[in-house]
Amino acid sequence: MYVYDEYDQRIIEDRVKQYRDQTRRYLAGELSEEEFRPLRLQNGLYVQRYAPMLRVCVPYGLMSSRQLRKMAHIARQYDKGYAHISTRQNVQFNWPALEEVPDILAELAEVQMHAIQTSGNCIRNVTTDQFAGVAPDEVIDxxxxxxxxxxxxxxxxxxxxxxxxxxxxxxxxxxxxxxxxxxxxxxxxxxxxxxxxxxxxxxxxxxxxxxxxxxxxxxxxxxxxxxxxxxxxxxxxxxxxxxxxxxxxxxxxxxxxxxxxxxxxxxxxxxxxxxxxxxxxxxxxxxxxxxxFVDPAYQALQDQSALLAEQQAEHPGFARWMARNVNGHKKPGYAAVTLSLKATGYAPGDITDKQLDAVAELADRFSFGEVRSSHEQNLILADVEQTQLLALWNELRELGFATPNIGLLTDIICCPGGDFCSLANAKSIPVAEAIQRRFDDLDYLFDLGDIDLNISGCMNACGHHHVGHIGILGVDKKGEEFYQVSLGGSASRDASLGQILGPSFAQDDMPDVISKIINVFVEQRHADERFIDTFRRIGMAPFKERVYAANH
CATH class of the missing domain: 3.30.413.10 (Sulfite Reductase Hemoprotein, domain 1)
Known part of the structure; x- marks a missing residue:
């Protein structure tokens, strides 16, 4: 990964000093709110519904274990013990005190991190494939x-x-x-x-x-x-x-x-x-x-397909995890592993300080000390030896990262919504949890196959609902929270925008609405057809008819 030279480091440290003085002047009343606002935005600081939110830049989603440990420390010392992985591959802290943000930025600078240009009207964090450098189908890194x-x-x-x-x-x-x-x-x-x-x-x-x-x-x-x-x-x-x-x-x-x-x-x-x-x-x-960005010290390994097949036969849970959370690698004998941050009962993309420390330890032991973040709000260990996958899976189970749902319906992309964001029209996290609880049967989820479900709390679309196979948008109807559903979006090659299903729904109705949509898919799909392909083949009408039939 890129390492700062002395000029890079000096620039970041000088920026911290500059912002520390700007914060001091604001708190002393020497800068107005209007004057301070663009200064804090240039340093990644928003004012949310209940507290400031600091967005830390993670260039192209790549972090070292040292940087991850710093994130854990900041979560403990300056926040409420957790951090959030954003859809832009960045890390967000939802509860920092405004007056302590310069101290946080100074600590970030110690590990070659910053919050510059994570907000404001500027060029934001450049993003890429979470499997960059290891993907078997890669043309260039x-x-x-x-x-x-x-x-x-x-x-x-x-x-x-x-x-x-x-x-x-x-x-x-x-x-x-x-x-x-x-x-x-x-x-x-x-x-x-x-x-x-x-x-x-x-x-x-x-x-x-x-x-x-x-x-x-x-x-x-x-x-x-x-x-x-x-x-x-x-x-x-x-x-x-x-x-x-x-x-x-x-x-x-x-x-x-x-x-x-x-x-x-x-x-x-x-x-x-x-x-x-x-x-x-x-x-x-x-x-x-x-x-x-040269390759780490890969060993000359042989493909371990036979060993993995034996282990999967012996451990059905491991087989499920291998099927959804483990990807191929350009080097024989290695694999890329996605750590699911989508366990039911936890806000999608959230990770505690203790978990951050644990992932840093796993990165050092299993993946050359590096971790990736994805725009799907998960973490990746990109260079795991195939012979170590079973041991890694056992440790991930203990930490809560082994949910075998990557790419499935419960691997929900979700913005913080009305629980945190002052712009949101509605809450996102409770809707995500309700849907996850409704679809808690892993066998059924595996049968359904790949389905992207994305939730945004407002039209700013931080949850990318427009490009979800199923998209959910929080809307305000006379002061009450409702949810609009769209179908048919995709962020992949030949991307498409979802079509609105119809009138919005109350929060309590959302699990039933998604169930009806899924039932239509199950009835109409051909063989192992994906949801997006079924939708493109049959169109909106069958879904609309089923979802609204009981409401009239």
Whole structure:
């Protein structure tokens, strides 16, 4: 993973000192709330419903065990003993005291972490595939490119006050596990006829109040010009993006208004002034960054399929976990393991200080001291020897991380909702728990197969409900909390936005509503067809008829 040099470290430490003085002046009454607000947002601090919330940046979802232990310490010392994994692969603390945030930032700096640009109208954390660098279907390792973009975007003076927040995702594999089509900018590798590396460039995707699947405006951008082309996109957005209405300020609105073709023309016109300029990438620069992402000290191992088959036959629970929580690896004899943060009875994505310490210990023993976070709000040990999987599973069971539900209906993506967020129209966490309790039969869940269920407490869509196979949105109806359901969304390749099922439902009705939807799927599916495929084949009508039949 990327390691700070002395200049990186000095910049972060100076930023902490700067923010400490800004906080002091605010508490002393020398800065007004209006003056302090952009300063705290630039350092990742929101004011939520009951307390501030600090969002810590986890570049492309990669953390060391040392950093994880620091998260555990901060949760104990400054919060209520837990942290939350966000859909942007970051870590959030929901209860820090405003006056103690400079101390938290100082502690983060000790382990090369910060909260810069995790909020505000700037370029946010660059995200990617949680299996980057180990996925068998990988074309290139996207992490060096994420780091190149991160270094370019951090503190970029021209893009510190964009019309709205800005999100970039980079995919490096044949499958799209980075959801690039619903980002402001999405990038994926391609090769030209000569076999030279370039990127397909997508713009104008996003969720929120106006969900849009983005459009590819460049089918082959030579890698040398990545930053200059991104700069051209940002300049066009900065110049033409709306600032009079925050609900229409995202780049997706501009791209739709201009059309992707016209937007691309404007980008190319701007790029003409930037191409081959100082930001042009060189082989030496790419190698400088890529050298931080070399393979760990893998052993020359043999595939252990026979041993694993014996162990699974002996331990049915282990077999279930292997089927859902263990992924293939580019190196023989290794596997990538997802730790489920979706056990019933716990808020999706939450993890306690003791669990954080335990995961750090597991990372040191089983996975070269590194941990990944995913936009599905789980954690990953990416480099586990196959011979160690059974031992790891036994330890994960004790810690509460072995729920074999990755990709299943109860692996719910869920924002904090009205329990914490001042923007939310409704609670999210109780709905997630009620659905998890309704579908607590693992055999049934396995029979249902892959189903993405996403919950957002408001139209800001932090729970990505628009791209859930089943999406749930909290809405306000005359001061009461209700829930709107959508079907057919997908964040994978050829992404799609969910269609609204119909009128919203009361919170207590939600488990029954989801049950009726699932029953239609079970009745209508072909063989082992996935939910999303069944929906695309039969359409909305059968689901609508079943769900609303008893209500009339």
């Amino acid at each position: 996207p992490r060096p490119w994420c780091e190149i973009v991160r270094q370019w975007a951090t503190f970029h003076p021209e893009f510190a006050y964009l019309p709205r927040k800005f999100k970039i995702a980079i995919n490096g594999a044949q499958s799209d596990r980075a959801a690039i089509e619903v980002h402001d900018i999405g990038l994926e590798p391609v090769q030209n006829a000569a076999g030279e590396l370039g990127f397909r460039v997508l713009v104008g995707g996003g969720l929120g109040r106006t969900p849009i699947v983005g459009a590819f405006i460049n089918e082959y951008l030579p890698w040398q010009h990545l930053l200059t082309y991104l700069e051209a996109i940002l300049r066009v957005y900065n110049r033409y993006g709306r600032r009079d209405n925050k609900y229409k300020a995202r780049i997706k609105i501009l791209v739709k208004a201009l059309t992707p073709a016209v937007f691309a023309e404007k980008v190319n016109a701007e790029w003409a002034h930037l191409k081959d300029g100082p930001s042009t990438l060189t082989v030496d620069e790419v190698h400088r960054v890529a050298d931080h």
